[in-house]
Amino acid sequence: MTARLIDGKAFAATLRDRVATAAAAFARDAGRKPGLAVVLVGEDPASSVYVRSKGKATIAAGMESFEHRLSADVGEAELIALVDRLNADDSVDGILVQLPLPRHIDERAVITRIDPDKDVDGFHPVNAGRLATGLEGLVPCTPLGCLMLLQDIHPQLAGLEAVVIGRSNIVGKPMAALLLQQSCTVTTVHSRTRDVMGHVRRADIVVAAVGIPGFVQPEWIKPGATVIDVGINRTDAGLVGDVDPGAAEVAGAITPVPGGVGPMTIAVLMRNTVVAAARRAGVAVDPAL
Ligand SMILES: Nc1nc2c(c(=O)[nH]1)N[C@@H](CN(C=O)c1ccc(C(=O)N[C@@H](CCC(=O)O)C(=O)O)cc1)CN2
Numbered sequence: 420m421t422a423r424l425i426d427g428k429a430f431a432a433t434l435r436d437r438v439a440t441a442a443a444a445f446a447r448d449a450g451r452k453p454g455l456a457v458v459l460v461g462e463d464p465a466s467s468v469y470v471r472s473k474g475k476a477t478i479a480a481g482m483e484s485f486e487h488r489l490s491a492d493v494g495e496a497e498l499i500a501l502v503d504r505l506n507a508d509d510s511v512d513g514i515l516v517q518l519p520l521p522r523h524i525d526e527r528a529v530i531t532r533i534d535p536d537k538d539v540d541g542f543h544p545v546n547a548g549r550l551a552t553g554l555e556g557l558v559p560c561t562p563l564g565c566l567m568l569l570q571d572i573h574p575q576l577a578g579l580e581a582v583v584i585g586r587s588n589i590v591g592k593p594m595a596a597l598l599l600q601q602s603c604t605v606t607t608v609h610s611r612t613r614d615v616m617g618h619v620r621r622a623d624i625v626v627a628a629v630g631i632p633g634f635v636q637p638e639w640i641k642p643g644a645t646v647i648d649v650g651i652n653r654t655d656a657g658l659v660g661d662v663d664p665g666a667a668e669v670a671g672a673i674t675p676v677p678g679g680v681g682p683m684t685i686a687v688l689m690r691n692t693v694v695a696a697a698r699r700a701g702v703a704v705d706p707a708l
């Protein structure tokens with residue numbers, strides 16, 4: 420292995436500590452703790468694990484955790500009514516509906532119902548628009564976590580060639596917007612791109628978020644490039660990323676799966692919650708958070 424392994428787990432632990440400090444300052448200034456409401460519909464095992472981890476991380480950061488578990492056959496109207504109650508609840512600063520939702524519920528209808536200023540997932544179209552136009556908003560956790568890891572390696576991102584593989588609303592599109600905001604030259608490649616390898620070969624930074632195990636081949640990587648693997652694919656061989664492990668022989672730095680991007684998602688969720696709380700209450704928050 421030649422590449423430096425990017426330790427997302429350690430980075431996330433440091434971020435969670437800084438969030439705890441900010442949450443304590445918020446509690447002092449605002450006279451209450453920041454609050455995060457997490458809604459889980461159904462009993463998908465992976466989602467249940469993530470929701471439990473979010474609750475634990477919230478409490479560990481000195482914040483208030485509100486967990487709402489609804490049965491898999493709950494109606495869309497009932498779920499939306501819960502979102503309305505959470506929007507109106509002043510002790511709730513952040514609202515998150517765990518995805519995926521059961522097929523009979525329209526994900527967009529639910530996400531667009533969340534108050535954009537409590538949308539700590541950053542999935543609401545108002546927050547997507549704020550990000551695209553450079554306004555202050557809430558940014559999706561996984562891409563913001565990837566950016567934090569990248570900034571640690573490249574304090575100066577300006578001018579670097581970045582290729583984002585995948586164009587989902589949750590990772591690919593916000594990732595490209597964040598890198599553009601940092602003055603990278605950004606290319607997004609996707610299932611209809613004609614020469615994916617040709618684009619990736621030029622990249623100083625590769626962010627893979629396609630959801631296809633081992634999709635990115637070692638020979639696509641420019642020697643020394645930084646590779647961020649967002650993939651979390653459950654296979655017979657265990658948990659694998661979107662990047663072939665052989666890429667570690669070519670890259671300069673690479674995130675492992677597990678232990679790379681994954682842990683950053685929940686740490687950034689904690690960060691977004693304390694930031695949302697501070698903005699709502701009109702109190703200061705560590706600008707470096
Ligand atoms: N409302 C949301 N739903 C979903 C999101 C999200 O950000 N908001 N992201 C994913 C699931 N997710 C958090 O919700 C999440 C995924 C993975 C990890 C993580 O730490 N992964 C570990 C491996 C864990 C394992 O063994 O399964 C890693 O990669 O190292 C945290 C959170 C979809 N839904």
Ligand SMILES: [Mg+2]
Pocket residue numbers: 585586587609610629
């Ligand atoms: Mg795609």
